Amino acid sequence: MKNLKRIGALIVLMTFVISCACMKDKNTISGKVESVEFGKDGYTAKINTDKNEVYFATISIVNVGGPEHYKVLKQGDEVSLKGEFWKTDTEKHIKVKEIVSVK
Secondary structure (H helix, E strand, O other): OHHHHHHHHHHHHHHHHHHHHHHHHHOEEEEEEEEEEEOOOEEEEEEEEOOOOEEEEEEEHHHHOOOOOOOOOOOOOEEEEEEEEEEOOOOEEEEEEEEEEEO
16 A cells, blocks of 8 residues: 555656656747847847747847846857747747857
8 A cells, every 4th residue: 555655656746747847848949040130128039940930039138037147149049048938920939038058
């Protein structure tokens, strides 16, 4: 009986860990910077992913957590970005919360 409870608890824990790991990937995109357009509080980078999806990434100092986390992307950079997604009728957008990597 004790072993059955332990196995059940282990299965629940593993399910939780796997579901959290999957959620991270849903909030992240990776791709190449096609263009950068500067605005008042930051800039918008057009990102073309490996799946040929185009995202408009809004990047500002406030949203990434301060100047120490803010980076200006350049055309041709390979990036990985984490944030909140939203769509218009014809475009996909991401409000960037973290610049994960820039190459």
